[in-house]
Amino acid sequence: MLSSTIERRSVTPDRAFLKKPGRLGSGVSARRARWGWLFVAPFAVFLVLFLLTPLVYAFILSLQNKTVATGTHWVGLDNYAKAFTDPLFLEGVWLVVRFSIILIPIQMLVSLGAALLLDSITSRFSKFSRLMIFVPYAVPAVIGALMWGFLYSPSFGPAAEVAGWFGLNAPQLLSPDNIFGSLVNVVTWQWAGYYMIIIYAALQGIDTSIYEAAKIDGANAWQTALRIKIPMISSSLVLILVFALIGTLQFFTEPQILRSMASGSITASYTPNIYAYTLAFSYSQFNYASAISFALGLVVFVGSYIFLHFTRKKSGLNS
């Protein structure tokens, strides 16, 4: 490799010549461009087939209505007008928005706290803890929701027993009043470890000489964490925030699994995605379901785009 590098240096003038728009140069760059397209072609095909086409198709479906009597006909934006006046859809949207507002800060606090803690102590035990906190990531959301569903359930779970120790009545964790908090807990348990690992890795990437400098300046552990560590990993935090937001607005699996255990607490329109699923597969209203899917997709896309735009310098997510 070294020899070829030296060789390359010696021919640099020739390469400069090649880059000029000459006969030979344009031939080379055109050939290179073709190779570039060849490398990205398989991805382009999949992107068109499994992302752009369904997206466009969802939009087309959402502009139509289908009835047994009249067949398929165009209705313009009627389905959207219906969606944005449909209390079931609006309640679902309000739920996922509320869910994001409450869940994401809790999740960030748990994962950031755990990461800062693990970053500050080095022992066999902290290594073990890191693994244990991360393990839920390896569990499918379905299984995570199942396990917590059992723990919440009055007939399987330990809630009654634990409450008994303190002389309290068994809490109804699956009741309409408590299901929201119970779901927040499931999702926090599921994802905090993954976010913790990302934050932890970013913390480990910080040059430790900065800490020594801070120490000389008389900063204590808290100040170091708040003034140095957190600002230095802000790009990771922004990225996690965006992923958490995209994930939460699409909320489906956990409430869908808990539905059969908490009948009554989680309705068929609890989140927009559950609503779209019910409309499509229980009522065969594919057109209206597409409008809801598309509207939700648009909200998520615009929301995360705006968020990333305002934090662009931090997130580094740009080309």
Place this chain on the structure above:
Amino acid sequence: MTVLVSTTSPRPEKRRSHASREASRAGGRRVLPHLVLVGLILYFALPFWWLIVASTKDQATLFSGDTSPLWFGKFNLIDNIQLLFTYSNGLYWHWLGNSFLYALTGGIGATVISVLAGYGFAQYRFAGRTPFFALVLGSVMVPATALVIPMFVMFSATHLTNTMWAVILPSMLNPFGVYLMRVYTQDAIPDEMIDAARMDGAGELRIFFRVALPLLRPALVTVLLLSVVGTWNNYFLPLVMFSNPNLFPVTVGLGALQTQAGVNTGGQSLWTIVIVGALVSVIPLIIAFLTLQKYWQGGLSLGSVK
């Protein structure tokens, strides 16, 4: 490109030797953090503990309330596992096999496509590259679930629903993987190195396989891991695409069984099957993560850009 990927492969603990010496000196002050860690571990382990305990109980003990939900009763694990694997002529084996098949083919496919595209974006200047890459970034933000219903209509029109392709093919699309591979390629492979290989007369494909690919291995493992886990954990897509129980992955299968168990109050054996089934299904990925520790601990940090 203002992005720098932290190329931290498994971070050596050596750097911390100074800090750890200090830590042991200040041993007394370390009690509180360790107590917090114990609390975190108990919280994160609680569902697993419950699952292990419940898997060992027979149906009567599971429901009777004579034994604590968090402690063992009559040990019936072997019979329960037998019950699971003989349920409906070994349907659970099918589910487990399907999960492996979908996750591995979908994951490997997604990785191959992402590596090729990421390398293409990083190394070649071709017409339309900038808008195309903007499209890639945009598609990271498109929620996958918004595509499931139209995809179902498309697939059922082409008779692809109730075939494994309905889940495998969409799983091969991973825009975030392309983004990671592009950023990593730019960081790990200097243009000079590629130019030098070209001067030596190597063809573009040969350069990719011989020069670039070995250097891209850490990012490749990360994208593979993320894609495999993503497909293994997927629920919405297979739930919509399959109505034939023989095609279900474990996630959809157990979800369906649990609904059935909830409705059918008489058949308590179904609950045992769901519980033991959940336990068995989490074992493969947990083992994979424990054995591949050195890959994911460094690798997942690729997601954190500076």
